[in-house]
Amino acid sequence: MQERLQALKEEALSEIQQASSMKEVQDIKVKFLGKKGPITEISKGMGKLSKEERPKMGQLVNEIRNAISDQLEEKIARLEKAAVEERLKKETIDVSLPGRPVKRGNHHPLTRVIEEIEDLFLGMGFSIAEGPEVETDYYNFEALNLPKDHPARDMQDSFYITEETLLRTHTSPMQARTMEKLNGEGPVKIIVPGKVYRRDTDDATHSHQFMQIEGLMVGENVRMSDLKGVLQSFAKKMFGEEREIRLRPSFFPFTEPSVEMDISCFNCGGDGCSVCKGTGWIEILGGGMVHPNVLRMSGFDPEKVTGFAFGMGPERIAMLKYGIDDIRHFYTNDSRFIKQFNSL
Amino acid sequence: MLVSMNWLKQYVDLDSYSANELADLITKGGIEVETVEQLNKGIxxxxxxxxxxxxxxxxxxxxxxxxxxxxxxxxxxxxxxxxxxxxxxxxxxxxxxxxxxxxxxxxxxxxxxxxxxxxxxxxxxxxxxxxxxxxxxxxxxxxxxxxxxxxxxxxxxLNLHDEVLELGLTPNRADAMNMIGVAYEVGAVLNRSIDLPSPELVRSDEDVEDYVSVRVENEEDNPYYGATVIKDVTIKPSPQWLVNRLVSAGIRPINNVVDITNYVLLEYGQPLHAFDYDRFGSKEVVIRRATDGEKMITLDDVERTLSSEHLVITNGSKPVAVAGVMGGADSEVKEDTKTILLEAAYFNSKLVRKASKDLGLRSDSSARFEKGIDRNRVVGASERAAQLIQEIAGGTVLKGIAEQGARTIEALDVSIEVNRINQVLGTEITETEVAAIFERLQFSYQNFGGTFTVQVPPRRPDITISEDLIEEVGRLYGYDNVPATLPMTESTPGQLSEYQVKRRHLRRTLEGAGLYQTVTYSLTSPSKRLFFSDESVEAVRLAMPMSEERSELRTSLIPHLLEVAQYNRNRQLENIAFYETASVFLPGDELPIEQEHLAGVVSGLWQEHLWQKEKKAADFFVVKGILEELAVEFGVEDRLTFARAEEPKLHPGRTAAVYLDEELIGYIGQLHPEVEKELDLSETYVFEINLEKLLQADVAHLKYKKLPRFPSVTRDVALVVNESLEAGEVKRVIKEAGGSKLVEIQLFDVYQGEHLDEGQKSLAFSLRYYNPEQTLTEEEVKKAHDRVLKAVEEQFGAALRQ
The missing domain is CATH 2.40.50.140 (Nucleic acid-binding proteins)
Structure with a gap:
């Protein structure tokens, strides 16, 4: 009997060894350890043994049963592991294949620049005013101290619709429109982005339509030094912390004194290069202290309040910032141009 | 204005300054030096x-x-x-x-x-x-x-070792359109004294009155007119020094007398005109308005037609010059000229501007008159010219000037307090410094306890109010010395308006959906408008367009977006997805009505992922999906609807009108295949809506809805209906019939073909029922669902698909 058990064990272990699928393992389990299997049969037949032999034989049967059972378990674990490995191998992908493109458009570069400037001035407590693109002669010129026949009207030849209405030549008309609404009660802190129009033939540096951002701050004790401070923060945030600014005297009919602002060249740092035409400085915008006539016409008392105003061109800023060489790109909308402005 | 360094040195000591250093200082002082030219160009x-x-x-x-x-x-x-x-x-x-x-x-x-x-x-x-x-x-x-x-x-x-500064003058600084004015400016900038010419003229005993008289009809048009007569001159080429001066200033030498008038124009800023006295045609100079239609031939041999808005110099009967603009051919100084009638006058700048503009004649003279000359320098300039003519062309200057009007005017008093200067500039400039600046400018002044009253000389007509004096002080004090400060005014919250916030969200949503933003021109042509709309749409037209292509304001954004689509397609960029937000313009009362619109154009592939074989062409539902997403974003999900519509130029079977509540706010659709062919575009979809309506819709604030506490029940139903029946209509009926427990209706299949009769289609909906109060009973669901089935059966004869 002992020999028989040993032989069964050998046989079972050998079969387990050779089994290559889960089903075979299950079959082996049924064959050897099942209710009708040989080992169960031997257990049943143990009643015929003597008292002394029975426990010994019982122990042996258990040992063999456990041995087979352990081997089976082990085999199952091995097979399961192999199955998982097989599956992982099958599921392996080429991670170098391109990912699925996410569909996403982006801002036009002018919007990008304008929003950046808007955010900067929002942070300084300005709000954003918008006004009509077709203006009256009064708001576009007269309320800005440009009476009819003023020689400076030459500087901005315009598209008239009637004698009294025209496409605005700057976003400055919102100065008067905003101030009028406030009935002389300040402070006024606005910037005015928008489209403007001038009689220019389109070429690499001219466009009959372009963008402008006007800024206006009116209140008690608004000083030119404040204009300098505000523009300095603007220049540093827009063009880099190392930027210096300088104000140069200039002339605009709606400001007195008037200035033009240059920034130190971001390309050469001020040593002189092709971007700054060798001067180390780049002209960015014009501004000044609001002319008392403008304040007066819009219902503010120039004895009580002062103000500053400035105007800048987003195209020029974008061209400088991104190195764009032709203003027409902004209006042609070549998708290869627009798509370049898709990252931060 | 071109300024020769060598010429300028006659008035101001420039020894220690190079042309570039001087240019920098002048620029900082307020007159921009645009270029510095070396005349010898490396010779x-x-x-x-x-x-x-x-x-x-x-x-x-x-x-x-x-x-x-x-x-x-x-x-x-x-x-x-x-x-x-x-x-x-x-x-x-x-x-x-x-x-x-x-x-x-x-x-x-x-x-x-x-x-x-x-x-x-x-x-x-x-x-x-x-x-x-x-x-x-x-x-x-x-x-x-x-x-x-x-x-x-x-x-x-040849004076070619000279350097020339080109001044870019703003309209207020006409005072620097002459060398004396530049000398004053440079003297002020450098804080140096200047040395100006003082002509010493020897006149004969013969009286000018015997030769000519002057009569000005209206002194408002011509506040001063003076005529000097010089006899026995010899016309010949100018000496080299004079030629050199003119060439450095960009003026071509002609002959000595003409060159001298040009020289004095450059030096004094006073336009002069030399007539040939013997060809003048009379012994009287009469200055009057031209009559309408009056004609004369100017120096350039062109016949000019004048009007009563033009001022002319006449010999009593006919015009011999357009005042301040150009002389006449008949009285031109020629080689045989012996006697000169030299005009030095002050004309009303508006009249000169008008004539110059109407006749299309811009000269060095008119440019100066238009911008304002120094009233007090007129006679000095004529004496300077007479002296030079005597020296260079020989001749005798007759005694006196035949004239009308006052030779000079009083200086203008303008006052400013030192405190005010500092208050406006944000500086701490002292009284002494202010006084020193006025002295540099050669302005006389009185100072009473910090209040300066300045006598502004007529050479600076740009200074009329105290702010102008603040600028003078500021620019010479130096804006570099003005500190950079932060405003002291009360703080204000800087924030976007609700509309502006929404518009920014809109852009991000559209871009997140895959559209790129464009900016196109507002000006367009009637043919572009009519190409895309019928004649009932009127546009606002420019009075004087530069071209027909840009002659009116657009009424729709689509034409220019299609132009962008064509531009890109012509460059093999065929997958197009653009949007734009911009104003359109419709005729209004005082001003046109401006409406902000949103429009887009989509064509070609919408999704593409090649190696996974994914290709999805843009279609109507891509565009509609984007608009539906906007409706969700702006809280009008249930109020934005689409209805079949017809639009000129759009595909009649693939166009929908977009409604917000009951109001039509735009449309979406495919271009009519014939239009696509005409524009050489492939299948192209467009949309345009009135953005103001969408963003200004009155919507309730976002509020949290309680999360579901009970399970919901879903029933699917496939309905067989006539193929012409719109799914939207079926959905509307289902919704009505389903009652409050029916919380969601999703169309998940549209089928036509095998197993269905010709002319029929199957629409499969998934209906979800939910009761927020308690778990739905089978009975409740059945009741509601039966109502739905009954309603669609009654209304559309819809049968359940087996």
């Missing part, structure tokens, strides 16, 4: 030569063999092809080794067998622009007309 080795011999080249008709003395031991042989070369001339010679503009090096050469050791130069070859070369030298070499010494530097005589 070297050009000397004066004396042509000792000049013979025709034996083998070349047009060449001459010259022996030229150039201050060296032996004369040199030079071959010269200029037609005006002659023995005895003093000329400019580029020696062997010389360098001419453009780095052109002169070498020994052989011309038809004859050696040439250098080149005899024309002025153009020395870098002077053709338009500045006097007629007699225009087609040949330049010949010195004065005593010069061979071997000396020719450039020195």
């Amino acid at each position: 070297s080795g050009v000397v004066i030569g004396h042509v000792l011999e000049c013979q025709q080249h034996p083998d070349a008709d047009k060449l001459n063999i010259c022996k030229v003395e150039i201050g060296e031991e032996e004369p040199v042989q030079i071959i010269c092809g200029a037609p005006n070369i002659a023995r005895g001339q003093y000329v400019a010679v580029a020696k062997v080794g010389a360098v001419l503009p453009g780095n052109f090096k002169i070498k020994k050469a052989k011309l038809r067998g004859e050696a040439s050791h250098g080149m005899i130069c024309s002025l153009q070859e020395l870098g002077i622009e053709s338009k500045l070369v006097a007629k007699e030298y225009a087609d040949g070499i330049f010949v010195f007309s004065e005593n010069v010494t061979p071997g000396e530097d020719a450039l020195e005589y």
